[in-house]
Amino acid sequence: MKFERYGIGIAKGLTVTIRHLLRHPTVNQYPEQRLNISRRFRGNELIWNREKCTGCGTCAKTCPQGAIEIVTATDMAENKYIVDKYEIDTGYCIQCGLCVEACPYEALYFSHNFECARYRRGELVQGKEEMLETPQRKVSGYFYPDKAQKLPGQTLLVEKITEKR
Amino acid sequence: MMIVDFIATGQGHFQAIPPDWPGGFWWHWLFFTVVVIGFVLTMVMGVIYIERRGMGRMQSRLGPNRTGPFGLLQPVADAVKVLLKENIVPAAADKLVHWLAPVVAFAPALMIFAVIPFSNGALLADLNIGILYIVAISSVSTVGVFMAGWGSSNKYSLLGAMRNVAAVVSYEIPLVLAIVGVVLIAGSLSMNQIVVAQNIPFILLQPLGFLLFFAAGCAEINRSPFDLMEADSEIVAGFHTEYSGMKFAMFYLVEYAEAVAISAIICTLFLGGWKGPLLPPWLWFIIKVMLVFFAMVWTRTTLPRIRIDQLMAFAWKFLFPMAIINLFITALQVLAGWPTQLMWAMIIVNFAVTAFMVLIWSRFFFRLGWGRIEV
Amino acid sequence: MAVRTEPFVLNMGPVHPSTHGVFRMRVTLDGEVVVDIEPVFGYLHRGIEKLAEQRTYAGIIPLTDRLDYISSMNNNFAYCLAVEKLAGIKVPERAEYIRVIISELQRIAALLIAVGAFLNDCGAFFTPFLYMFRERERIVDLFEMVSGQRLTYNYLRAGGVSQDLPEEFLPALRKFMDMMPRFMDEYDRLLQQNEILIARAKGVGILPAEQAINCSISGPVLRASGVKWDIRKDDPYSIYDRFDFDVPTQPAGDCYDRYRQRVEEMRQSLRIIEQAMKQIPSGPVRAEVPHLIHPPVGEAYGRIECPKGELGFYLVSDNSIAPYRCHIRPPSLINLTALRDMVRGWKVADLIIIFGSIDITVGEIDR
Ligand code: SF4
Ligand code: SF4
Numbered sequence: 052m053k054f055e056r057y058g059i060g061i062a063k064g065l066t067v068t069i070r071h072l073l074r075h076p077t078v079n080q081y082p083e084q085r086l087n088i089s090r091r092f093r094g095n096e097l098i099w100n101r102e103k104c105t106g107c108g109t110c111a112k113t114c115p116q117g118a119i120e121i122v123t124a125t126d127m128a129e130n131k132y133i134v135d136k137y138e139i140d141t142g143y144c145i146q147c148g149l150c151v152e153a154c155p156y157e158a159l160y161f162s163h164n165f166e167c168a169r170y171r172r173g174e175l176v177q178g179k180e181e182m183l184e185t186p187q188r189k190v191s192g193y194f195y196p197d198k199a200q201k202l203p204g205q206t207l208l209v210e211k212i213t214e215k216r
Numbered sequence: 217m218m219i220v221d222f223i224a225t226g227q228g229h230f231q232a233i234p235p236d237w238p239g240g241f242w243w244h245w246l247f248f249t250v251v252v253i254g255f256v257l258t259m260v261m262g263v264i265y266i267e268r269r270g271m272g273r274m275q276s277r278l279g280p281n282r283t284g285p286f287g288l289l290q291p292v293a294d295a296v297k298v299l300l301k302e303n304i305v306p307a308a309a310d311k312l313v314h315w316l317a318p319v320v321a322f323a324p325a326l327m328i329f330a331v332i333p334f335s336n337g338a339l340l341a342d343l344n345i346g347i348l349y350i351v352a353i354s355s356v357s358t359v360g361v362f363m364a365g366w367g368s369s370n371k372y373s374l375l376g377a378m379r380n381v382a383a384v385v386s387y388e389i390p391l392v393l394a395i396v397g398v399v400l401i402a403g404s405l406s407m408n409q410i411v412v413a414q415n416i417p418f419i420l421l422q423p424l425g426f427l428l429f430f431a432a433g434c435a436e437i438n439r440s441p442f443d444l445m446e447a448d449s450e451i452v453a454g455f456h457t458e459y460s461g462m463k464f465a466m467f468y469l470v471e472y473a474e475a476v477a478i479s480a481i482i483c484t485l486f487l488g489g490w491k492g493p494l495l496p497p498w499l500w501f502i503i504k505v506m507l508v509f510f511a512m513v514w515t516r517t518t519l520p521r522i523r524i525d526q527l528m529a530f531a532w533k534f535l536f537p538m539a540i541i542n543l544f545i546t547a548l549q550v551l552a553g554w555p556t557q558l559m560w561a562m563i564i565v566n567f568a569v570t571a572f573m574v575l576i577w578s579r580f581f582f583r584l585g586w587g588r589i590e591v
Numbered sequence: 592m593a594v595r596t597e598p599f600v601l602n603m604g605p606v607h608p609s610t611h612g613v614f615r616m617r618v619t620l621d622g623e624v625v626v627d628i629e630p631v632f633g634y635l636h637r638g639i640e641k642l643a644e645q646r647t648y649a650g651i652i653p654l655t656d657r658l659d660y661i662s663s664m665n666n667n668f669a670y671c672l673a674v675e676k677l678a679g680i681k682v683p684e685r686a687e688y689i690r691v692i693i694s695e696l697q698r699i700a701a702l703l704i705a706v707g708a709f710l711n712d713c714g715a716f717f718t719p720f721l722y723m724f725r726e727r728e729r730i731v732d733l734f735e736m737v738s739g740q741r742l743t744y745n746y747l748r749a750g751g752v753s754q755d756l757p758e759e760f761l762p763a764l765r766k767f768m769d770m771m772p773r774f775m776d777e778y779d780r781l782l783q784q785n786e787i788l789i790a791r792a793k794g795v796g797i798l799p800a801e802q803a804i805n806c807s808i809s810g811p812v813l814r815a816s817g818v819k820w821d822i823r824k825d826d827p828y829s830i831y832d833r834f835d836f837d838v839p840t841q842p843a844g845d846c847y848d849r850y851r852q853r854v855e856e857m858r859q860s861l862r863i864i865e866q867a868m869k870q871i872p873s874g875p876v877r878a879e880v881p882h883l884i885h886p887p888v889g890e891a892y893g894r895i896e897c898p899k900g901e902l903g904f905y906l907v908s909d910n911s912i913a914p915y916r917c918h919i920r921p922p923s924l925i926n927l928t929a930l931r932d933m934v935r936g937w938k939v940a941d942l943i944i945i946f947g948s949i950d951i952t953v954g955e956i957d958r
Binding site for chain 3: 088
Binding site for chain 2: 061064067068069071072075076077078080165
């Protein structure tokens with residue numbers, strides 16, 4: 052550049068900032084304005100399908116955090132395991148998704164929910180009943196592309212044209 | 217009645233109190249004390265709002281918009297928050313100095329406004345040496361700042377305070393020299409007379425003086441790019457690192473009151489003060505102050521910070537010689553009677569000189585400072 | 592009368608606005624001049640190397656996310672390369688392309704943060720930082736789309752990637768690729784020629800090429816000193832030998848050059864992504880790998896060019912489900928070894944920008 056260091060650099064910088072003053076800001080205002088999160092979102096809770104689960108315990112073995120606790124009993128008559136206790140401590144869970152990928156019977160999913168803050172640590176433990184799918188607790192499409200199709204598409208910042216240039 | 221007068225008076229000489237009132241001087245004094253304090257506090261709130269919103273928009277954010285309509289109450293919320301905070305004094309602090317510092321820093325910032333005219337003659341004290349008074353008073357804040365840095369017995373504070381003292385001592389000189397050009401043309405040291413003398417804003421006659429004053433003024437009050445006395449990425453918060461609660465609020469107020477003061481001085485000296493068509497003079501004054509302040513916000517958003525040795529070199533190697541040249545040229549022009557007879561020639565010549573000087577200095581800007589020191 | 596000054600010790604960090612995390616330096620100052628510094632590490636030590644010895648090979652991937660949390664995908668990549676070498680796993684073609692696209696995107700995102708934080712340290716009050724975060728946000732959006740998470744992606748697996756790209760990914764990436772060069776021009780307009788930035792950063796904190804090699808510096812810091820060394824070119828891993836890209840270098844090795852170097856590297860990454868998007872085949876994305884990998888007894892070292900330099904994972908296997916030993920070569924830590932020589936004699940303000948121009952992540956230093 053021939054015109055380096057004649058104050059041109061500073062002037063150019065000033066035009067860039069003043070132009071931003073006239074553009075739309077990129078931010079959105081969270082509680083009122085909500086964006087759709089990813090279809091594969093790994094929510095802060097796990098969803099468990101009681102019918103499909105066989106109590107094999109693969110998920111608990113795979114979990115790197117040891118956040119899953121399963122206690123099973125044998126049902127001799129039906130020749131299968133009964134899941135007595137299935138607990139996930141979401142306070143320890145790092146939402147890595149390995150358990151969902153590992154489950155051989157497609158019984159474990161992520162939830163599509165992200166506002167799961169609690170006031171006490173103990174409340175973070177999800178028991179059997181809190182893990183079932185409900186209308187509030189939607190299943191996320193992580194690792195299950197067919198479930199992903201049912202969810203609304205993600206809002207992308209690349210598609211939000213806020214800048215006119 | 218007084219207020220009505222104050223608002224309604226146009227170009228005529230302003231009188232808050234009829235001169236035949238008994239004790240008229242003291243009534244005038246009381247009235248303007250209230251006006252000055254009210255003006256400073258509301259303007260500080262205004263400029264904080266402008267700074268945060270304007271900066272937010274320039275940075276592709278929104279800025280505060282939750283408290284009140286458009287976030288207008290954000291400064292109030294800030295103030296309440298900061299006043300409710302616990303007042304923490306470091307164990308090793310020099311208690312008295314630590315306690316006194318915000319007061320010492322705050323008083324001069326308020327006192328500057330005593331000689332700023334809000335309308336024709338509408339000022340607390342129409343000193344015939346108004347500008348000299350401002351120069352004298354404004355550097356007293358530095359004592360408060362240095363007390364804060366010394367008294368908190370924190371190394372960051374001390375570094376910040378040292379930087380501030382060094383900067384203010386150097387920048388006083390180009391600041392005053394830039395003012396002298398204006399004084400020469402106006403032929404008076406009184407702030408009100410200077411405004412009255414501005415048939416066209418002096419920025420046209422003194423463009424270089426304006427730039428010098430703007431730069432030196434920014435350095436005086438620690439605004440970017442000279443904000444290295446409280447450079448948050450280097451020395452945390454500089455001299456007020458150890459302040460909290462009410463005392464921190466005082467420093468915060470000082471910072472913005474000084475910014476308003478410099479903006480007010482700039483628009484009095486260079487932008488025609490309260491003069492302007494149609495709108496009442498005090499409104500023109502406020503609009504101009506806000507515009508000058510916005511320019512400061514704009515540079516703050518864009519520019520990086522310069523280093524302490526570069527700051528010194530900038531004052532002594534660039535601003536100082538440029539101020540001398542400006543003063544010299546202006547003096548010659550005044551001697552030749554240009555300001556009254558050949559105003560257009562003066563405008564052209566001074567703008568040419570300004571462009572030339574600015575190009576020259578930015579060409580060599582990177583040579584500032586003295587770089588690495590062998591240790 | 593000779594004037595004598597007492598040097599004094601300033602404790603910078605662990606909580607300081609610009610130490611990029613919980614990093615601490617004991618700085619000996621003479622006035623404003625830095626006489627000596629002594630870095631103190633370990634405030635973020637989580638024992639990741641030791642933890643890895645008790646986890647399965649798949650369970651270590653979430654740990655690597657937390658090493659350099661600014662470039663998680665690259666960490667996953669390096670670790671997966673090491674495991675694949677150890678267990679002899681062949682990665683499907685499409686997965687290789689996905690990995691390249693993802694890791695180059697991650698490189699752009701991490702370099703944006705590095706440049707933004709550097710300019711912020713120079714005192715440009717958050718403006719470049721926020722502009723660059725805006726573009727990083729666009730990349731992170733894409734990552735959220737593929738992996739479901741925004742910071743700790745855990746997306747790559749030994750033998751491929753965890754799931755295929757969703758079909759809306761490539762069109763969105765296309766849009767991003769169209770936008771990005773314009774944004775990069777805008778950043779350059781904002782500060783590249785700024786006189787103050789040049790005065791602050793040019794000639795400051797020079798790292799000579801010879802010393803950089805002796806200290807085993809890698810990444811943009813090395814290349815800014817004029818050494819043409821990029822693992823993607825010089826020891827190609829994955830499928831980097833199929834792409835046409837340059838290794839930019841800078842002449843002087845000062846702070847300004849390191850800043851320019853990062854910007855140039857972003858442009859090269861865009862070139863690689865452009866080519867990879869054209870060539871990407873269809874097919875499986877994950878090799879048939881059991882959940883619990885039992886690699887044969889042996890050792891392997893997998894290394895990649897991560898945004899900060901050479902990131903390596905050294906794994907020793909004893910044929911069990913967990914590595915016997917896992918050692919990480921963090922580029923941040925090793926790049927930091929030259930800091931002392933670079934800052935001595937400069938001022939406090941320069942210390943901050945030199946430190947910022949090295950671009951460290953404390954999660955990686957302390958591990
Ligand atoms: S997501 Fe990861 S950490 Fe959480 S329960 Fe599953 S395997 Fe364990
Ligand atoms: S792996 Fe699946 S089937 Fe087995 S116990 Fe866990 S949830 Fe149930």
